[in-house]
Amino acid sequence: MNGAVSGGRAVLQLGLGWFPESHGGAENVFYHLANHLPGAGFSVFGLVLGSGAAEAESGRRVASFAPPTASLPRRMAAARAGVGSALRRHDPDLVASHFALNTVAALPALRHRPLVVHFHGPWALESAAEGAGPLAVRLKFLIERLVYRRAARFVVLSRAFETILRERYRVPEERIHRVAGGVDATRFAIPEDRPTARERLGWPQGRPIVLTVRRLVRRMGLTALLDAMVELRARVPDALLLIAGRGPEEEALRDRIQALGLEDHVRLLGFVPDARLPLAYRAADLCVMPSQALEGFGLTALESLAAGTPVLVTPVGGLPEVVEGLDGDLVLDGADAPALAAGLAEALTGARRLPGRDACQTYARRHFDWPVIAARVGRVYDGALAETGLPSNDGPAS
Template identity: 30%
Template sequence: MSIMLPATTHLLPGSGHTPRRRTIAIAADTYPSDVNGAAYFTYRLAVGLARRGNTVHVIRPSETGPAHAATDVDGVTVHHVRSRPILLHPTMRFSTPLAARRALGAILDAIGPDVVHAQSHFPIGRSAIRAAVSRHIPVVATNHFMPDNLLHHVRVPNAVSAVVSARAWRDAATVFGRADHVTTPTPLAAEVFARNGFTGAIDAVSCGIDLTRFSPRAAPAHQYRRGFGLPDVPTVLYVGRLDAEKHIDELIRAIGVTATPAQLVVAGTGPDRAALTALAADLGVSERVHFLGFVPDEDLPDLYRAADVFAIAGRAELQSIVTLEAMASGLPVVAADAVALPHLVDDGANGYLFTPGDSDDIAKRLDAVLYSRAETEAMGVHSRQMALEHDDTRSLVRFESIYDRLAPALGGAR
């Protein structure tokens, strides 16, 4: 994040004068350099809390395998738990349940946190919750999980997939049921979790975005396109992983049948890159589909400014940070009518929803946005206004208020 946020302090009960920093342990089974929404959110949460005056520790799988000494990253102390590669996702690693259990208790004892914030029900998050509960440390848990995000990597019959999905939801509900406070990014995500077995209270807290970094362009689009080596034509943008669950193939098929001579710009990396490149060639649209690969975080604001519309076809999004970033950048959105994406699209006002899996419908919606420059700009203004409700400072304040309610003594006798 690029700005310094104002520091906040908390007064010890009864003192009236002595400020005390919160000590927060964030348990994360995924964290940068992993590329996914949960990792990105957790990083921004940790750094944002630290810049607000909190002492923040992140516990994550080691990026290299062996456990090693804690490091300081952007003002956050990061603890690295022994890990192994994930065979179905070679760019990521995980800590085994045994390694996580052995590490978490010792780390929490050394940190002495006021609150533990688990970001998943996988080994590190699960072990953190168990260790915190046994030590009477308050626990906040945030759910970023949907089984679809995992099952796309496993080829199984639909009937088997349904059984695995149901069991995965039950497992998540059981683990998060031990937490003192559970959050999800959106009200729709909360409804999904409740429909799939979680019976406790769920608080919707937006992941939030930095509205000072992501803002509408101040120069003509062609100037930003030139910076990325892109032709100056109507531009549809997708940012994110190149995985099957994101259904980028539908966007490629759609760009081939739009009435508008638009181009699709795909920013990100992932195992489907070769297959998507081949699909574009097979459809004869290679010249209209540009794969940028990994785009550094500092370049993302200008990439959004190079586009005219943001498109996302994923059907397992609990919020979609990249969609919020696009909205904050003044872009209309064309999105799948699935899970939480309708929460971000006021259909006909800041963009359009399309029928999931229907590339012709995607093309129709893209044409509707791009048909009139005035309508495109008006939709972009509406997107920006909607994004203002997701200022990350608001999200940080919300989480701090939750921590304070659960741990009012801030490290005192519990």
């Protein structure tokens, strides 16, 4: 093995943030790959934005190169210095990038090593969808292009993101490899039944509860979901929608709930700690992912299934790929309020076929448990190493 890190081929992972501190999809993937890639034959060292908690909690396998509050110039300089130091200390065989901005300043130092990009989403396009100005969007797109031109291979979460890479970033199809997101299936398969979970959370026992776990931003579809609740209330009078998450749209959502007279039918839960999410999923009758755009995979849909609770998804981005292998009508007919209302009403009244608890959990464990996903990522890394003539275990990934 090349490098100072022992135990297999060595990979330097460049992340966005440390998952226990920053609860995003890219952070979640980085965190779990750091834990599970050793089981696929890779030694891992990682760099993230964060506090010193990453180093302490990871056994010094992940370090912070700057705090999340660092200014952009300081962040870029710290990323360049941190990557340079990691390359000298660990001499990795391969570098994996999970966020372009934390990689771009270090590109000159990476020129002699294969680079794999984990494409968690189009940073520039997501910023535009959330209201960023054209200059900021253009700058982000240029940063992405600089990093992507250097990459030997790409890992994408879904066919939808594969299409974006090909069409918007002009990445050749043969360099793109689709590997779904993962879930810690054991952690979500808790023993509590629905009434017990509701009792522990203080949720009402006698009402049908729909849960959505979302970042409160425009493209997540929460406005359409609130509009759908007006119709759902007419068809299922005691239905209750619980929205877990935080974000810049919180105040606007509160105002809309009041304007629509939904105070008795919708509650904003705010941030739900990661440790209580399994209980929340288990306590719900049904989960919903009402995304309107740029949804690459849908991790919370997968978490819901791992907890044994069926989830309805809009036909947007990679969401259908999360549930397409399950029996049941889990993909809604559309993403607008009427389609959401119709699907939820059918599910809560028994008119729409839904998989049971055991089927949901078995599906999540068999196809998306993190050891399964880490092994697939490892094969992509092996392919990148084989292309450069460096040692690998399995040869090119398919």
